[in-house]
Amino acid sequence: MTHARGDVDAVASSIGMTFMLKALGAKNITILFPEGVTLEARKLISYVDIADANILFVKKQDTCYSRMLTDSTCIVLDTADSNQLRAVQDGISLCRYVVVVDHHAHGDMARRANLVLIDKNSSSTSELILELLRTLNGTLSYNSTVLECLLAGVLSDSRRFLHNVSPRTFELVSWALTKGAKYSKALELLRTEVPPSARIAKLKCLARACIMKIDTLYLCISHVGAYEADCANSLIALGCDAAFVFSEDKSAKAVRLVFRSNTEFLNKFGSVYESVIRSILKELGGSAGGHEQAGGALLKIRKVEEGVHVLISVLKKALGTELVPLKEHRVCGDNTW
Template sequence: MNLKELFEKKKVLITCHKNADIDAAASSAALAYALKSIASKLVLVFPEGLSKLSKKYYEELKIDLEYQKDIETLDTDFDYSILLDTNSMLQLSENVRNIIEKTPLIIIDHHIWKKKFPENIKLSVIKRNLLSTSAIVYNILKSNNIKIPSNILTFILAGILYDTKRLALVNPQVLRIVADIIEEGADYAKALKLMKHEMDVSERIARLKASMRLKVYRVGDWLIAVTRVDAFEASVARLILEMGAHVVFVVSQPKKPNIRVIARSTPDFYFKTKISLGADIMTEIGKTIKGEGGGHDTAGGAQGAGDPEEVKILCIKTLVKKLLGREVSPNIIELK
């Protein structure tokens, strides 16, 4: 992917999924850094802003790249849109989606696209084996001989650490990339330190409420949990895995009828069952709730519409059927 050949004197939009996590934020920022001196106009959009943790990295690493939380005017004309770390158009704001649909599109991602690429796709760079979009963007920048400053390198490293669960999920290729990034000036200690997160009282309350609503199901030696909470879903999912679940679904409905589901599993669950939450479970749930879903092997999400209690049961039924090859009533396997 020759950046100068593609983007010199072009107007470029760079964007990713809503509430950008560290991988989405780091990969988007790194690519924006590379293109700011090549493109005639560059607009970086993080739909609905950065996640709390991503914002912390952005500020602490002094990432000097302006960004918008949405497209400010639909009259903006772009030569290219670049979509990173996003395998569903439902993960974008409506304004961003409208711009992307009428602009030549480039996709850079490590997720599986279950649906066909949009008709306006011009180029796709999908590298599932690199485990993060940050690693893909790093390789693109290196192949274009772009000198990357240490703060951007540290941000890229953080994106890789985040999506590989601090290298718990890793392969030799990714380890070599991590070593190269550190050799070039990334601050490994800082990348790890900033990942530590202090909870405020709202997050603590969300975790406690989710624990009170928790239901647990047993299939063989696997423990599957499901709960409902309308904020801090990722934090809740982490807590429930730490409590002992192998898989957790967190259902939220901040505004009816829209519904969102996130799912997380332990690496051990994926290694032993080969069930990918993103590819095998959340895509199916997304279709059933008349929306879309996808994600990683051990982390996925879906958006659509429905009743939260019915969607909770749907999550359990979908996973159990995949595990056993047949349908089983959740009442039979629920721990009480």
């Protein structure tokens, strides 16, 4: 199982883990995706054939998964905190054994697990699965489509090798290519047609953004109804050094916060996750997961405005400076033309 709304890395590592378990003789494998997967990740599921493995998209009100988890070995991938499991969170207590494979900072899943493989210096959980497969070299017959999915997971979470990569990352990519994976196929898996709703969300995110200058760096805060991760990535691509995007999650009766930052911001102010997100959680409650430069939180509040207020207060303390929004004249003003 993965975190809710599994992204490319979560889905890729699930595919890789399933292939490895099947090759080692495991049976009755079920992959649980709480609340489905992201648009980008759907392509991976249709690309690879996971024969004899059940794939179950668990909705919040579903209870059919409980029988599957009872007395089973549950492998939790790409998930630091049990709150991120959302629809299947309560089912963890039903498992006989819990194994966690992840690359995020430790959350409560590490404490609840019987066996843990966590490396926060890894680019992705997919990289850790590649390392496990390489360790079994000579034991398995490798499937090129599975390796291509794992390469896509590495590429996605490292932002095309820009974030948290190490010599091992490139060694494992090279190893996967020698085993038949095609780099061009992995890149193709990451190409998805952007739906109109995502384009609109990005445009609204930009229109609503509050931009603040701190020395030579720019910090951006915005809110949208959906696609908050895509919006945060877009703000970084447009020139923000750090981006915080809020959205109201009515089904969870909470507010989501996604953050991204670049290397310049990290070098000057340190880890956003450690200095900002943890402080917000202490004040508002909730759960979070992520790295120094990317991640998200589910806050126990109902209104975005409350989250923005606390975020700005925490940022001022963490950065040691006042935050002054840039004020620019809007071409259209507030008029209806």
